[in-house]
Amino acid sequence: MNDLTSPLWTNLTSRERITGTWRSALPNYQNQPSPCLNACPVNGRIAEWIGQVKKGDTKGAFVTLADNNPFPAIAGRICHHPCETACNRNELDETVGICSLERFVGDAALDQGWGFPAPPAELAQSVAVVGGGPAGLSAAYQLRRYGFRVSLYESKSALGGLMRWGIPAYRLERAVLDGEIARITAMGVDVHLNAEVGDADALAALRREHDAVYLATGASLPKKLPTLDYAAGWVVDSAEFLAAPADQQSARTGDHVLVIGGGSAAMDVARTARRLGRTVTVLTLEPEGSLPAQKVEVDEAAEEAIRFVSGAMLQSAEAGDGAVTLNCIRVAFSKGERPGAFRVDPVAGSEFALSVHTVIPAIGQDADLQRWAGLLEATGPVIAAGKDWQTSTPGIYAGGDVASMARFVTQAVGMGKEAAHAIARALAPDIARAVPAELPEVGYDRINIAYQEPHGRTHQRLTEVAERLTTFDEVQQPLSADEAKSEADRCFSCGSCIYCDNCYFYCPDMAIARLGENGYEVDPDYCKGCGLCVAECPTGSIHMAKDDNA
Amino acid sequence: MNEVKKIDYADDGQFCSGHVACAGCAEALAMRVILNSVGQNAVGVVSPSCSAVILGGHPLSSARIPFLHGTLESAAASASGIKRALRAQGKDDTTVLCFAGDGGTYDIGLQALSSAAERNEDILYVCFDNEGYMNTGGQKSSSTPSGAVTGSTPLGKATQKKNLIEILAAHRIPYIATVSPSHLNDMAAKMDKAKAIRGTKVIIVLIPCLPGWGVADHAAVSTARLAVESGVFPLLEIEDGLRTRMHPEHKIRPIDAYLAQQKRYRHLSEADRAALQAEVDANWARLSAQAAL
Numbered sequence: 001m002n003d004l005t006s007p008l009w010t011n012l013t014s015r016e017r018i019t020g021t022w023r024s025a026l027p028n029y030q031n032q033p034s035p036c037l038n039a040c041p042v043n044g045r046i047a048e049w050i051g052q053v054k055k056g057d058t059k060g061a062f063v064t065l066a067d068n069n070p071f072p073a074i075a076g077r078i079c080h081h082p083c084e085t086a087c088n089r090n091e092l093d094e095t096v097g098i099c100s101l102e103r104f105v106g107d108a109a110l111d112q113g114w115g116f117p118a119p120p121a122e123l124a125q126s127v128a129v130v131g132g133g134p135a136g137l138s139a140a141y142q143l144r145r146y147g148f149r150v151s152l153y154e155s156k157s158a159l160g161g162l163m164r165w166g167i168p169a170y171r172l173e174r175a176v177l178d179g180e181i182a183r184i185t186a187m188g189v190d191v192h193l194n195a196e197v198g199d200a201d202a203l204a205a206l207r208r209e210h211d212a213v214y215l216a217t218g219a220s221l222p223k224k225l226p227t228l229d230y231a232a233g234w235v236v237d238s239a240e241f242l243a244a245p246a247d248q249q250s251a252r253t254g255d256h257v258l259v260i261g262g263g264s265a266a267m268d269v270a271r272t273a274r275r276l277g278r279t280v281t282v283l284t285l286e287p288e289g290s291l292p293a294q295k296v297e298v299d300e301a302a303e304e305a306i307r308f309v310s311g312a313m314l315q316s317a318e319a320g321d322g323a324v325t326l327n328c329i330r331v332a333f334s335k336g337e338r339p340g341a342f343r344v345d346p347v348a349g350s351e352f353a354l355s356v357h358t359v360i361p362a363i364g365q366d367a368d369l370q371r372w373a374g375l376l377e378a379t380g381p382v383i384a385a386g387k388d389w390q391t392s393t394p395g396i397y398a399g400g401d402v403a404s405m406a407r408f409v410t411q412a413v414g415m416g417k418e419a420a421h422a423i424a425r426a427l428a429p430d431i432a433r434a435v436p437a438e439l440p441e442v443g444y445d446r447i448n449i450a451y452q453e454p455h456g457r458t459h460q461r462l463t464e465v466a467e468r469l470t471t472f473d474e475v476q477q478p479l480s481a482d483e484a485k486s487e488a489d490r491c492f493s494c495g496s497c498i499y500c501d502n503c504y505f506y507c508p509d510m511a512i513a514r515l516g517e518n519g520y521e522v523d524p525d526y527c528k529g530c531g532l533c534v535a536e537c538p539t540g541s542i543h544m545a546k547d548d549n550a
Numbered sequence: 551m552n553e554v555k556k557i558d559y560a561d562d563g564q565f566c567s568g569h570v571a572c573a574g575c576a577e578a579l580a581m582r583v584i585l586n587s588v589g590q591n592a593v594g595v596v597s598p599s600c601s602a603v604i605l606g607g608h609p610l611s612s613a614r615i616p617f618l619h620g621t622l623e624s625a626a627a628s629a630s631g632i633k634r635a636l637r638a639q640g641k642d643d644t645t646v647l648c649f650a651g652d653g654g655t656y657d658i659g660l661q662a663l664s665s666a667a668e669r670n671e672d673i674l675y676v677c678f679d680n681e682g683y684m685n686t687g688g689q690k691s692s693s694t695p696s697g698a699v700t701g702s703t704p705l706g707k708a709t710q711k712k713n714l715i716e717i718l719a720a721h722r723i724p725y726i727a728t729v730s731p732s733h734l735n736d737m738a739a740k741m742d743k744a745k746a747i748r749g750t751k752v753i754i755v756l757i758p759c760l761p762g763w764g765v766a767d768h769a770a771v772s773t774a775r776l777a778v779e780s781g782v783f784p785l786l787e788i789e790d791g792l793r794t795r796m797h798p799e800h801k802i803r804p805i806d807a808y809l810a811q812q813k814r815y816r817h818l819s820e821a822d823r824a825a826l827q828a829e830v831d832a833n834w835a836r837l838s839a840q841a842a843l
């Protein structure tokens with residue numbers, strides 16, 4: 001810079017000094033998983049697609065979402081969203097409304113008619129998928145993305161599984177369900193409806209015809225209460241009730257309906273019956289506040305004037321003329337070790353009676369293991385499947401409710417995805433997706449909160465109760481585009497660089513270079529390893545790694 | 551509204567890597583902003599201090615502009631002379647910059663600064679206030695706040711930090727500003743503003759000294775941020791010694807988190823902390839009243 005050459009003057013810059021030798025640790029840029037990603041049953045890259053929503057790139061968000069889940073509009077409505085429970089933002093004010101954002105993206109995709117691209121090449125191998133619920137459809141989707149030929153066998157007259165025959169339309173509009181399924185079948189899935197795979201022999205035959213089979217037949221057998229006579233006209237099976245059209249539902253129920261059970265299915269039965277104009281009581285073993293159904297479902301049911309009798313058990317039922325008397329007793333309920341296990345102790349002298357017209361038990365479904373006996377082994381109540389979802393018969397994989405007690409739609413979607421990638425690793429290892437590396441999770445302590453302001457969550461609106469009870473229209477209303485943007489802005493982008501340049505500007509040693517689209521680079525000649533860049537990163541996208549080479 | 555606000559000054563390479571500031575030093579961070587704001591048409595004077603060490607190591611320099619390494623007493627006087635010489639040569643547009651520590655400003659160089667301010671010399675004087683004589687091993691200065699332990703106040707300083715801002719305001723110089731390495735956009739904006747004003751401008755930069763204050767290598771910025779947020783170090787501008795503006799206008803937390811990040815306050819009792827909080831509150835109230843005028 002200055003051309004004075006006298007030794008009195010400085011003539012070189014300090015860049016001659018390699019101060020990087022002072023260092024014992026070097027910052028490392030690495031996008032690590034957010035807590036929401038780890039909690040998400042499909043391991044959706046939530047920070048990434050919410051980042052795309054922030055930028056107004058809804059289409060990009062859809063593409064990112066669909067990498068792991070072809071059902072964003074469905075999941076955005078009915079996912080039990082463990083991601084929100086895990087969200088780092090809970091520590092500051094309130095969770096990010098991940099699920100409502102997912103719906104926003106999913107709805108946009110359906111509105112705009114965005115489809116899935118054709119596979120890069122058609123492959124020779126074929127896979128049979130048995131069962132067209134979320135697990136089977138997710139597997140079929142991922143397999144088609146690779147280019148495998150996929151034949152899907154479904155015993156019912158339409159695809160969707162419990163998303164169609166269980167979850168009512170007021171929680172999941174049928175046009176949404178149809179739209180997201182059609183997008184998958186349009187990829188070229190060979191769909192066989194009314195095509196039950198009847199027994200182990202039929203399944204073994206499918207295995208011979210295809211390079212692999214994915215079994216996703218769900219849990220179709222209702223658990224039964226020993227105290228109820230299921231042949232009686234006033235007892236209605238919950239699965240049949242939910243699957244039936246409204247006129248048949250009306251025909252099968254009297255004025256006062258008692259629903260037995262505290263799970264999602266019980267809430268759906270109760271709220272469906274309310275929409276038919278029935279008086280509804282729900283009887284649960286679990287005490288108030290600890291029902292297995294999602295809290296919103298219970299809250300919305302209570303708003304709809306459904307009466308809860310919690311912490312009680314049916315002992316016997318007597319049919320009188322017109323009405324049925326149910327003899328019940330209060331119980332002390334305690335959770336067991338395993339998920340789903342529990343113990344009840346009747347409280348002596350607490351007997352009481354209820355008088356109703358119809359009883360609908362909805363206490364859960366079991367997988368039909370008998371059907372596959374001799375071919376597939378079981379562990380406990382489900383088909384046994386290893387880490388890659390392979391069953392005891394090589395080449396037959398299983399997932400969803402038939403192979404797991406994690407009984408949620410997105411769990412089924414996640415299992416279908418994992419099995420599809422495992423099948424691909426077996427059939428076409430060169431192109432198959434590798435098992436993702438385990439990286440440390442970006443906890444709240446790695447988010448620099450100085451760059452965030454407290455800002456309450458924007459909740460979705462619900463339709464008024466009076467309006468709800470007259471139709472089967474959806475209760476939860478979508479976020480507007482502005483609301484979605486504002487909600488997306490609340491996401492910390494945990495572990496997902498937002499190119500804010502903080503690391504670049506906060507380095508006292510000018511040791512970080514900006515590489516445009518390629519992010520940032522640390523200059524080992526000058527980085528002293530102070531960790532300021534890491535400390536001032538708002539998203540936890542850099543960490544200090546030990547460096548012995550300096 | 552909830553987006554991370556970007557830092558947006560341009561780094562033109564006016565401050566170079568390879569300087570010998572401690573790893574994580576906020577003074578180097580601030581020098582980066584300040585030197586890039588000042589640009590190439592500038593001459594500097596630096597008094598013996600950490601900034602002299604960071605700039606120098608003859609024959610190497612981390613600045614791209616020439617710096618005269620002067621004496622501890624005379625930064626403002628040297629700068630005044632340089633400015634007048636440049637003016638005589640018709641180079642009035644060249645910025646003359648001073649870098650000095652708090653020792654060289656609040657104590658030993660105060661006389662020279664006061665004289666320059668009284669004459670309203672056209673200089674831009676930057677005081678890196680790390681609240682002690684730090685490059686000489688961490689002795690107290692009149693800028694060391696009450697309660698803080700230094701090498702020469704092992705039980706904590708018994709008297710308050712000298713209020714240099716009020717002293718300077720009494721000189722009615724055109725511009726006084728405080729800046730913090732946690733607020734780099736604010737720092738760059740105030741530098742730009744100061745550069746455009748003729749007369750004596752003084753910028754006081756809060757520098758949490760890592761070894762001197764007992765702060766972790768990665769924590770200088772967060773410590774400075776806590777100083778701002780708790781009102782210990784209000785960010786302000788005073789024009790002509792009379793018009794005061796504060797931004798942020800509100801302090802949002804008690805001083806506890808700020809104190810907790812520093813070893814120099816570790817010995818404080820509950821009562822000591824309450825006394826410090828009261829001092830901060832009183833200072834803040836007085837400034838706010840002044841800003842409301």
Ligand SMILES: Cc1cc2nc3c(=O)[nH]c(=O)nc-3n(C[C@H](O)[C@H](O)[C@H](O)COP(=O)(O)OP(=O)(O)OC[C@H]3O[C@@H](n4cnc5c(N)ncnc54)[C@H](O)[C@@H]3O)c2cc1C
Nearest residue numbers: 131133134135155161162197217218265400401407408409
């Ligand atoms: C009423 C109700 C409400 C629910 N609500 C929610 C909710 O809000 N959120 C949530 O996450 N989860 C909910 N669940 C759970 C969720 O629906 C299931 O966990 C999920 O659908 C399981 O997916 P799956 O693909 O394994 O099985 P299923 O959805 O049961 O699909 C299995 C499919 O296989 C077909 N099939 C069965 N046997 C054969 C055969 N032999 N040959 C050919 N096809 C066969 C079936 O007809 C069906 O279509 C609910 C469940 C119920 C019952």
Ligand SMILES: Cc1ncc(C[n+]2csc(CCOP(=O)(O)OP(=O)(O)O)c2C)c(N)n1
Nearest residue numbers: 598599600622651652653654682683684685
């Ligand atoms: C008159 C005089 N006394 C003492 C010194 C030794 N000395 C050099 S730098 C310094 C400390 C200056 O402290 P400060 O101005 O706060 O700068 P810092 O080192 O904290 O950055 C001292 C005491 C000196 N150079 N001149």
Ligand code: SF4
Nearest residue numbers: 036087088491492494
């Ligand atoms: S703040 Fe965003 S990235 Fe972080 S856990 Fe919550 S939703 Fe996920």
Ligand code: SF4
Nearest residue numbers: 507527528530531533
């Ligand atoms: S701020 Fe700069 S010197 Fe410090 S660790 Fe990061 S890159 Fe290295």
Ligand code: SF4
Nearest residue numbers: 497498500501503537
């Ligand atoms: S500081 Fe900003 S740019 Fe740097 S890694 Fe973190 S998010 Fe990315």
Ligand SMILES: [Mg+2]
Nearest residue numbers: 651652680682
């Ligand atoms: Mg000092």
